[in-house]
Amino acid sequence: MSSAAPPANIADGPDTVLREEVRTAGMVWLRELIRFERTRARILSGLVQPVLFLVVLGYGMSGLVGTTAGFDFKKFMFPGIMAMSVVTTAIFSGMSIVWDREFGFLREMLVAPTSRASLALGKTAGGATVAAAQGTIMLILAPLIGVHLTALLVLEIIGLELLMAIALTAFGVFVATHIQKMEGFQVVMQLLLFPMIFLSGALFPLNGLPGWLGVLTHVNPLTYAVAPLRQVVFAAQDMPAAARQRFPASVELFGHTLSIGTEIAIVVVFAGIFIALAIRGFSRME
Amino acid sequence: MASTVSSDARVDVAASPPRPNVIEVRDLTRRFGEFTAVDGISFDVREGEVFAFLGPNGAGKSTTINMLCTLARPTSGHASVAGFDVAARPKAVRRHIGLVFQEPTLDDQLTAQENLRFHAVLYRIPSDEVNERVARVLDLVDLSDRRYDRVSEFSGGMARRLEIARALMHVPGVLFLDEPTIGLDPQTRALMWEDVLRLREEANVTVFLTTHYMDEAEYADRIAIIDHGAIVAIDTPQALKATIGADTVDLQTTDDVAAVAAARRNGYRVEAGADGVRVFVEHGETAVAPLIAAVGVPVLHVHVHQPTLDDVFLHYTGREIRESHAEAMSPRVRAFTRARRR
Numbered sequence: 001m002s003s004a005a006p007p008a009n010i011a012d013g014p015d016t017v018l019r020e021e022v023r024t025a026g027m028v029w030l031r032e033l034i035r036f037e038r039t040r041a042r043i044l045s046g047l048v049q050p051v052l053f054l055v056v057l058g059y060g061m062s063g064l065v066g067t068t069a070g071f072d073f074k075k076f077m078f079p080g081i082m083a084m085s086v087v088t089t090a091i092f093s094g095m096s097i098v099w100d101r102e103f104g105f106l107r108e109m110l111v112a113p114t115s116r117a118s119l120a121l122g123k124t125a126g127g128a129t130v131a132a133a134q135g136t137i138m139l140i141l142a143p144l145i146g147v148h149l150t151a152l153l154v155l156e157i158i159g160l161e162l163l164m165a166i167a168l169t170a171f172g173v174f175v176a177t178h179i180q181k182m183e184g185f186q187v188v189m190q191l192l193l194f195p196m197i198f199l200s201g202a203l204f205p206l207n208g209l210p211g212w213l214g215v216l217t218h219v220n221p222l223t224y225a226v227a228p229l230r231q232v233v234f235a236a237q238d239m240p241a242a243a244r245q246r247f248p249a250s251v252e253l254f255g256h257t258l259s260i261g262t263e264i265a266i267v268v269v270f271a272g273i274f275i276a277l278a279i280r281g282f283s284r285m286e
Numbered sequence: 287m288a289s290t291v292s293s294d295a296r297v298d299v300a301a302s303p304p305r306p307n308v309i310e311v312r313d314l315t316r317r318f319g320e321f322t323a324v325d326g327i328s329f330d331v332r333e334g335e336v337f338a339f340l341g342p343n344g345a346g347k348s349t350t351i352n353m354l355c356t357l358a359r360p361t362s363g364h365a366s367v368a369g370f371d372v373a374a375r376p377k378a379v380r381r382h383i384g385l386v387f388q389e390p391t392l393d394d395q396l397t398a399q400e401n402l403r404f405h406a407v408l409y410r411i412p413s414d415e416v417n418e419r420v421a422r423v424l425d426l427v428d429l430s431d432r433r434y435d436r437v438s439e440f441s442g443g444m445a446r447r448l449e450i451a452r453a454l455m456h457v458p459g460v461l462f463l464d465e466p467t468i469g470l471d472p473q474t475r476a477l478m479w480e481d482v483l484r485l486r487e488e489a490n491v492t493v494f495l496t497t498h499y500m501d502e503a504e505y506a507d508r509i510a511i512i513d514h515g516a517i518v519a520i521d522t523p524q525a526l527k528a529t530i531g532a533d534t535v536d537l538q539t540t541d542d543v544a545a546v547a548a549a550r551r552n553g554y555r556v557e558a559g560a561d562g563v564r565v566f567v568e569h570g571e572t573a574v575a576p577l578i579a580a581v582g583v584p585v586l587h588v589h590v591h592q593p594t595l596d597d598v599f600l601h602y603t604g605r606e607i608r609e610s611h612a613e614a615m616s617p618r619v620r621a622f623t624r625a626r627r628r
């Protein structure tokens with residue numbers, strides 16, 4: 001190293017700093033993608049659970065609920081199952097910080113002379129990309145269920161999945177920054193993830209739930225993320241009015257039916273809050 | 287700024303002007319609740335020096351490193367690294383140091399190159415220099431042929447060397463190594479020391495390390511022995527050994543009584559023991575021939591003992607380092623292999 005260059009000399013101009021922070025976030029993002037791509041087994045196992053839900057629950061319920069004007073329960077479930085797949089992957093990715101801590105790599109990141117916000121944002125972006133990808137893979141099941149896809153619909157789905165994934169990954173990052181041990185991870189998955197999914201309308205319509213459960217569904221950020229996904233999917237289907245009546249897609253709040261724009265805005269607000277919490281959590285670690 | 291490593295500066299041990307201090311520590315203290323892990327330590331490390339912290343388990347070595355690396359805040363006292371106060375300018379400090387933690391911190395799903403590239407970005411190495419630096423540090427630790435291999439396929443020793451290479455990516459002024467060779471075989475340890483000493487020579491890097499291995503501490507220019515959070519001795523290995531006494535030559539002769547008398551007459555400092563004669567001399571090895579001539583009776587057996595760091599350690603801490611080391615070794619090696627296995 002006799003010809004070693006001097007230490008990376010940092011001219012601390014505001015745009016240099018910004019460029020370097022973006023570069024850092026980009027690298028953290030890339031790492032998530034590389035790790036996702038290298039664990040094909042995880043991608044596959046990520047497919048198994050939703051497929052199981054769709055097949056077992058979907059077919060079982062279809063038999064019970066019956067078909068309304070040619071529209072069955074599986075089609076209702078399909079967007080919800082996609083959402084479930086996105087959410088599970090997103091929270092899992094965000095919480096992989098617990099693994100990073102366990103295996104030491106977190107220290108390499110925390111000790112670096114970079115802002116913690118870039119690390120938190122990179123991790124969130126990476127996890128969200130992976131989660132949206134996992135959700136989008138589910139689209140290969142659409143023809144089996146009889147869900148009709150258009151190019152526009154696919155784009156809408158990817159966009160909504162990304163938004164949902166960003167919110168949930170940030171949430172996962174936030175939770176993970178407050179967890180010291182691996183056991184905590186299991187607790188969070190059981191106590192938070194599954195109730196969130198069941199109370200989001202992903203797997204069955206929320207109308208007709210008792211009042212207190214209704215309250216829970218309405219404070220659940222996932223409720224507002226699942227609804228738009230279902231709305232865009234339904235909008236692209238040839239769906240008679242009777243079926244729309246039977247399987248409502250929008251969220252009812254205080255007697256009003258929320259518009260898709262409002263629902264998306266609510267998810268954006270949740271995402272903003274979770275990102276802020278994730279950054280704060282990251283900044284306070286160790 | 288003391289730490290800036292100028293490319294052509296070479297360590298010249300005989301250089302007359304005193305080198306500046308790269309690490310300055312004054313009354314540094316760290317408490318965990320009631321417990322004082324580091325208890326008011328003070329010391330300086332000069333530029334280009336290899337400085338070793340030697341101490342039993344729980345002595346406070348890692349805690350000290352963590353404070354110097356700005357990962358832990360001092361409860362009281364001051365420390366500066368590379369000219370920056372660790373409490374006031376943590377980011378500046380981090381930019382100028384390289385770190386190898388006691389526990390492994392690689393992502394073993396990534397390849398060697400990917401781990402290094404990640405580090406390069408974290409430390410703001412200009413994009414157009416990254417490739418060249420990756421090649422250079424891998425070459426330095428003899429891992430060039432494993433550049434595209436995943437770390438999960440590395441042996442523990444290779445992974446450790448990769449961590450050292452990574453710590454050098456951003457050409458740090460100071461390199462902190464917390465038990466860098468724990469769990470490695472002697473050959474790999476020797477290889478790693480070659481790397482470290484080459485670095486000091488070629489890039490004038492200051493090295494601060496902790497170790498359990500006595501032979502390893504011998505490589506250091508200076509050693510601080512730390513026990514219960516306090517520095518109990520600090521000096522060069524030679525000086526430390528000298529403080530606990532001279533070399534000894536143990537003789538067994540056909541007539542020990544006569545031998546003692548003869549040696550005394552010739553001006554030797556002698557002790558008669560149950561199983562022989564102990565003579566205290568300046569240099570054990572060169573003293574043997576004249577001594578044998580001086581005792582005047584046939585000599586059956588000669589044993590020369592020079593004080594070792596083991597003796598020094600025992601003297602200052604009241605323990606053999608091997609005792610504390612043996613218990614330390616297993617959990618950490620387990621942690622290390624567990625991480626490797628992932």
Ligand SMILES: Nc1ncnc2c1ncn2[C@@H]1O[C@H](COP(=O)(O)OP(=O)(O)OP(=O)(O)O)[C@@H](O)[C@H]1O
Pocket residue numbers: 318323341342343344345346347348349350388614
């Ligand atoms: N976060 C912590 N909370 C409470 N006590 C701690 C913490 N970190 C370290 N200690 C205590 O401080 C003391 C010094 O620990 P440290 O890790 O610095 O020792 P060490 O010299 O590095 O030992 P080893 O050779 O085993 O690595 C130990 O008694 C340890 O239990």
Ligand SMILES: [Mg+2]
Pocket residue numbers: 347348349388464
């Ligand atoms: Mg330690």
